[in-house]
Amino acid sequence: MSYMATKRCSSPPFFVYVCLVLFLGPNLAALCTAQVQFSYSGFRATDVTLDGVAAVRQDRLIQLTNTSDVKGYAFHPAPLRFRRSPNGTVQSFSVSFVFGIQSDFPDVCVDGMSFFVAPKKSFPGAFANHFLGLFNDQTDGSPDNHIFAVELDTFMNSELKDINNNHVGIDINSLRSVDATMAGFYDDENGSFTNLTLSSGQPMQMWVDYDAESAQVKSTMAPLGVDKPRRLLLSSVNNTNLSDVLEEPSYVGFSGASGPLTTLFYVLGWSFAMDGPAPAINITNLPMLPQGHPKARSLVLEIALPIATAAFIAAVGTAVVLLVRRWLRYAELREDWEVEFGPHRFSYKDLYHATEGFKKKHLLGAGGFGEVYKGVLQASKLEVAVKKVSHESRQGMKEFITEVVSIGRLRHRNLVQLLGYCRRKGELILVYDYMQNGSLDKYLHCEEEDKQSTTLLDWTQRYGIIRGIACALFYLHEKWEKIVIHRDIKASNVLLDHEMNGRLGDFGLARLYDHGTDLQTTHVVGTMGYLAPELLRTGKSSPLTDVFAFGTFLLEVTCGQRPVKQHGQDQQIMLVDWVLEHWHSGSLTQTVDRRLQGLYDNDQANMVLKLGLLCLHPLPTSRPTMRQVMQYLDGDMPLPELEPTRLNFNMVSMMRNEGFSSAVMSYPDLTTSIGTFSGLSGGR
Incomplete structure (x- = not known):
C-alpha cells in the first residue's frame, strides 16, 4: 500500500515569497494544492472513510455490500479541489481502480456499483437497488445533485433506460446514463472486442479520464493483469463539461448497492491524479478476492455426494430404484420456449430443499389459489415465499409466463418483489421476497x-x-x-x-x-x-x-x-x-x-x-x-x-x-x- 499527495511548491527566498503573496494572494494556496495524487494496493481502515454497510476487511479489501437490499460507501477522507481558482474550470483528472463483483447466483446479479465525485460524504434519502445509493425517485435527474459517476451496472432497469444487464455508464446527476456501452475491452493486437461479465467474480481494472480541454470522459477496462487497452471502451459523445456540474471542494469515492438478491461489490486497489495520469496500481500487492462461489460449491457437493454414494451400492437394482425416485421427486416441466427466460426460472430441487420438502411447518397460508410456504434458498440464505398454484392445461401458459417474467422486472420499494417461477406437471410455483x-x-x-x-x-x-x-x-x-x-x-x-x-x-x-x-x-x-x-x-x-x-x-x-x-x-x-x-x-x-x-x-x-x-x-x-x-x-x-x-x-x-x-x-x-x-x- 502506498499513498502520495504532492504540493508542487519549493522553499523560495523570502523576497520571492513576499512577491508571491502580494501578486497571487489567495490563489497561491490553490496552486500549491492543485497537484494531488494517491495510490492504494489494498486498504487499511484509516485509508478511507466508510458509510452504510461498507467495511475494510482483514484481507485489505473494501467490501461495499454484505447482503440484499443494502448500500455502502467508501470515500477518500479529504475533499479535493478540482479548480485552480474559485471561478476556474474543472481540471483534468485520472482514476484507476481494481474491482470484483460476486453474486449468490452466477447468472443473476443485482444491482451495481459506481465511482463518483460528489459534494458531500453523505447521501440522505438515497435508495439502494437500481439507484446505486446515489439518488432516489425524487432526486434522480436534479441539477442540484452536483454528482458525476461512472456506473458498473449488473441489472437492466427499463425505468432508467439501461441498455442491458452488463454495462458501463457515464452519469451526470442521474442514473439515466448520458453514454453507456457493454462491458468489455478491445484487444491491442487484432482490435477484436471481448465481452467481460461484471459479475463473474473475477478481478478487473477500470480506467476513467476526464479531459478538461475537450470536456469529455474517456474510459476503458480489462481483466486484471492486462495492460490498459489503447482503444477506448467509452468516450462521451454528449458534452460532459464537469465545470457545470461539480462543486468546490468535492469528495471522490465508491458506492455499491444490492437488490433482492445478495450481491457483493469489492474494491481491491485505487489510484487518482489531478491534472495528470493516475499512478499505476501495483497489482502484485493487491489482496485476493474471496475464492469459490457458494453456488458452485453447492453444485459440486450435489454432484459428488450422489456419485460417492452410488459407488458404495453393490446392487445395481437398488441404485436404479434410488435414481428413479430422485428423478420423480425433482421432475420439472420444461419446454423449448422457456429457454429465453433464463435466470427467472428456479429449479424445483432448490425450492424443494428451501422448504424442506414443502413441510406443513413452513406453511404460511392456503386457499383456493393453492398454498404458500416460507423457504430459505440454501446457496444464498435468502428468505423467500414460495406459492404453489394448480393449472390443468397449457392454454395461455406461455403468455402467462411472459407476464410473470415481465412483472418480475417491476422495481418499487412498495411492491413485493417477484423473483421468478418454476413449473411441474399440473403445478406452477411462484417465488417472492419473504415479508417477515x-x-x-x-x-x-x-x-x-x-x-x-x-x-x-x-x-x-x-x-x-x-x-x-x-x-x-x-x-x-x-x-x-x-x-x-x-x-x-x-x-x-x-x-x-x-x-x-x-x-x-x-x-x-x-x-x-x-x-x-x-x-x-x-x-x-x-x-x-x-x-x-x-x-x-x-x-x-x-x-x-x-x-x-x-x-x-x-x-x-x-x-x-x-x-x-x-x-x-x-x-x-x-x-x-x-x-x-x-x-x-x-x-x-x-x-x-x-x-x-x-x-x-x-x-x-x-x-x-x-x-x-x-x-x-x-x-x-x-x-x-x-x-x-x-x-x-x-x-x-x-x-x-x-x-x-x-x-x-x-x-x-x-x-x-x-x-x-x-x-x-x-x-x-x-x-x-x-x-x-x-x-x-x-x-x-
Whole structure:
C-alpha cells in the first residue's frame, strides 16, 4: 500500500515569497494544492472513510455490500479541489481502480456499483437497488445533485433506460446514463472486442479520464493483469463539461448497492491524479478476492455426494430404484420456449430443499389459489415465499409466463418483489421476497383473531402504509413502461417488511385465470367489498376499478373494520354505507378505529376517510386517478369539497341503478362466487 499527495511548491527566498503573496494572494494556496495524487494496493481502515454497510476487511479489501437490499460507501477522507481558482474550470483528472463483483447466483446479479465525485460524504434519502445509493425517485435527474459517476451496472432497469444487464455508464446527476456501452475491452493486437461479465467474480481494472480541454470522459477496462487497452471502451459523445456540474471542494469515492438478491461489490486497489495520469496500481500487492462461489460449491457437493454414494451400492437394482425416485421427486416441466427466460426460472430441487420438502411447518397460508410456504434458498440464505398454484392445461401458459417474467422486472420499494417461477406437471410455483411481518389484515383485525399477541398499528404507521400502497399503484398505473392493473387490492394482499412498511403483493397473479377466459362472464373476479360496480356488470378491469378497491382499503385501514361485516344470520353491513351514515350525521371521526384511543391527526384522518369515499364513487369517471390520490395524500392538492348528500349512495341501490340483475345483487350468491377467487389471491 502506498499513498502520495504532492504540493508542487519549493522553499523560495523570502523576497520571492513576499512577491508571491502580494501578486497571487489567495490563489497561491490553490496552486500549491492543485497537484494531488494517491495510490492504494489494498486498504487499511484509516485509508478511507466508510458509510452504510461498507467495511475494510482483514484481507485489505473494501467490501461495499454484505447482503440484499443494502448500500455502502467508501470515500477518500479529504475533499479535493478540482479548480485552480474559485471561478476556474474543472481540471483534468485520472482514476484507476481494481474491482470484483460476486453474486449468490452466477447468472443473476443485482444491482451495481459506481465511482463518483460528489459534494458531500453523505447521501440522505438515497435508495439502494437500481439507484446505486446515489439518488432516489425524487432526486434522480436534479441539477442540484452536483454528482458525476461512472456506473458498473449488473441489472437492466427499463425505468432508467439501461441498455442491458452488463454495462458501463457515464452519469451526470442521474442514473439515466448520458453514454453507456457493454462491458468489455478491445484487444491491442487484432482490435477484436471481448465481452467481460461484471459479475463473474473475477478481478478487473477500470480506467476513467476526464479531459478538461475537450470536456469529455474517456474510459476503458480489462481483466486484471492486462495492460490498459489503447482503444477506448467509452468516450462521451454528449458534452460532459464537469465545470457545470461539480462543486468546490468535492469528495471522490465508491458506492455499491444490492437488490433482492445478495450481491457483493469489492474494491481491491485505487489510484487518482489531478491534472495528470493516475499512478499505476501495483497489482502484485493487491489482496485476493474471496475464492469459490457458494453456488458452485453447492453444485459440486450435489454432484459428488450422489456419485460417492452410488459407488458404495453393490446392487445395481437398488441404485436404479434410488435414481428413479430422485428423478420423480425433482421432475420439472420444461419446454423449448422457456429457454429465453433464463435466470427467472428456479429449479424445483432448490425450492424443494428451501422448504424442506414443502413441510406443513413452513406453511404460511392456503386457499383456493393453492398454498404458500416460507423457504430459505440454501446457496444464498435468502428468505423467500414460495406459492404453489394448480393449472390443468397449457392454454395461455406461455403468455402467462411472459407476464410473470415481465412483472418480475417491476422495481418499487412498495411492491413485493417477484423473483421468478418454476413449473411441474399440473403445478406452477411462484417465488417472492419473504415479508417477515406478514399481512396487514392480521394487524387491522387483531381483536377478532388474536387479541393478545398482535401489535396495534398507530396512526403514523397506518398513514405511511396508505401512502406506500398509493405510491405503488401510481407506479403500476402510470410510471412503468406498461399499465399493470392489480385487480385484487385488499389488506390481506398488503405485506409488511421488517420496518413495517407496506408492500403490495400478488400483482398479476389473477392473470393466470384470465388467459382463454371470456371477459364478459358473470363469474365475479375479486373480493366482496372491493368490487367496483362496473366490474360486477361487465367483468372488465381498469385502473379505475383498482381505485375503487383502494377506496375500500382506505376505509378498512382507518376504521379497522372489514369491508363487509355479518350482522345476524341474514344481514350484512357494508363498511362504506356505515361511514356514509356517520358523515351525514356529522360524526365522521367516530368511524376511526377506537383502538387508537383518539391518538391520531384529526385533519389527516378526515381527509383519508373522505378520499376513500371519493374513490368509491359509483361512477368511474368521478373517481380520482392514482396520480391525483398521491397529490391529495402529499398535500400538493386540496381534496374537492363534496357535500355528504352528493355521495349519498347505498351499495345495493347503487348496483340496482347500474342495471345489475337480482342474482348479482344477492349477497349470499355474490359471496359464493367470490369465495372461489379470493382464495386464489390470498394474503401471502
